[in-house]
Amino acid sequence: MNGETVVDGGRAGVRRPVLVDASGPRLPVLDRARLRPRYRTILAVDIEGSTTRTDPVKAELRHVLYRLLEEAFNRAGIVPGHREEYVDRGDGVLVLIPPLDEVPKTLLLHPVMPLLSALLAEYNAERLIAPGGDRRIRIRVVLHAGEVHNDGRGNFGEALDVAFRLLDSPEAKLALRRTAAPLVLVVSDDIYQSIVRHGYEGIRAESYVPLVRLRVTGRSHRGWVHSGTALAPAAPPGLAARTRRLLHRRAG
Template sequence: MSGNPVHRSILAVDLENSTGVLRTNPIKEELRSQIYGQVKRAMASAGIDERWCDPFEDRGDGVLALFHPVDELPKTRLLSRLVPTLARQLADYNESISTAERPSRCMRLRAVVHAGEIHRDENGPFGEAIDLACRLLDAPRLKKCLRATSSPLVLAVSEDIYWGIVKHGYDGICPAAYRPDLRVSVASRRRQGFVHIPQEAPKTHEDRTMAVA
């Protein structure tokens, strides 16, 4: 492998309460499958071709997805389409679960979007950009934000994504909906993260028709 880095947009998601007492190993297996499936469905709905994404990296109770910097996949699409779609899918999935099964099978995710230079060896991707994404994803304050909301998903974006994408309001993104609530330290630098709680988008006529079918 060359020592030179390659640029990727980074999406990582992590399941809330994955080690809860009711999460038996068979249920964990089921939820792992659901996470992979939900992310792939959201990608397809957002028009993100799997050819533009490296093979998913497993995080045990989550997924790391690395997207290629192709013109057909601007970073705005991750924020304006993929993440809201994923939040809506999770809401639909949770509503489909019986009340008795919700404590063990309900899915609520923390997500992060970042971008930067990464390296890869035979064991997988690595580098400061991935370190930052993982620190934001695992930040105690982000976990607290998820516990405090009824939304099935909370999103953190790096300061690079906020100032380069969110601030400018591209593609209907609302800067005021992102709060500078996170601080993490990576490579002896204090880094800021912005938290967003996606609102569930109203279902279109096409969505309702597909649900009935």
Template sequence: MSLLATPPMPESPADEPLHGHPNANWPIYRTFIALDMEGSTLRTNPAKRVLRDRMYLLLEEGLRRSGVGAHHLDRLTDRGDGVLALIRPADAVPKTLLLDSFIPTLVDLLTDYNHGVADQPPLCLRLRVVIHAGDIHDDGKGFFGEELDVAFRLLDSPHVKRALALSAGSLALAISDEIFRAIVRHGYGTINAGAYRHGFCVRVSDRQRQGWILNDPGSPSVLAR
């Protein structure tokens, strides 16, 4: 070998195989969007079928228009009168996008749909929505974990149900304190931090977890700074 030739570099730690590898016992990080229909127990089964179908269509269309494709998503999880969407971490789908684009888009889609069925009240659709993120598990039967428990506790909180009941709109949005502090309070894009009110807590695993509610999603004062 020539004296001028560069000797081979020793293998770096990054090139060495990892000791162990991800398995079913390791958590995976996801962003969560969970939806739940208002007043589903008051509807007939045929009406529920229509509303479930519309809920899925609006969710998928809202995500698509916001640039979130099927390749960004795990399988949707059905919750009877609701649905859970899990978004894989990707620079293409920052959590900011969901608040800046997806929520306003979903509000518009819901408003258009409800205008079209205004003469059929049983088919009107109003949704509670929660956005959170964290580590969860997938055991092949479904997704589970403490952070999902937090999301569903926020979604099912009486405070969020009351916010929708008192709203003239079609959607009530709740977010976790983690989402508020990491995204909302910084006012990225069209996000108006002042439109969120910190009004409630839920208890999960003997801890108080805080939630924030967006006042009247869809109004110009909320969606534009």
């Protein structure tokens, strides 16, 4: 209930109650328990040059990206039960992975990144000349970790802000333009210091360069960029045939 000043029989200044219509849909009560931070490994992917493609080509590239990403995860042993459902970002994908012994961050750096790079290279090699527009896929990938919130409408939080700022940084985009590789990886300083610099199996710290610097909520963050050239070893036997079978199932 509210009030308003009216003129009542020549008497100005008389306040009458004004009833407010509350019959419309009510907003859900904020569930504070859902706002508790949850630690997640954050992996996000963005397709280069998506805005220059026609909508039918975008649809095809999105479909292929999901297929290849799923193939790389599964081949590395990161099955759907180990990760949350993919979050679509239009021209990319967000993947959140809970802290599980079965999915150490090292597994995402190797072998997931080399597998994904090899799958992309194989796909692109068959589409150097394609009718209806360029259908090759080149991507930027970011790996970070931190506290993530979800209010029932979506995920948010400073950790995600940092990840997406690193992914969309001019330095990451330039690194992808300057390489012939289909993939450029950016890792946060947290990932570099806790994982990369220790040189776990398949991870070469000297291949990462601290190219990105940015500020989020008043804090400075650094991103280490790895060109996909060194990420993709020689394709294992049978990978080309498996990739072709994978892509031929798109209609299904």
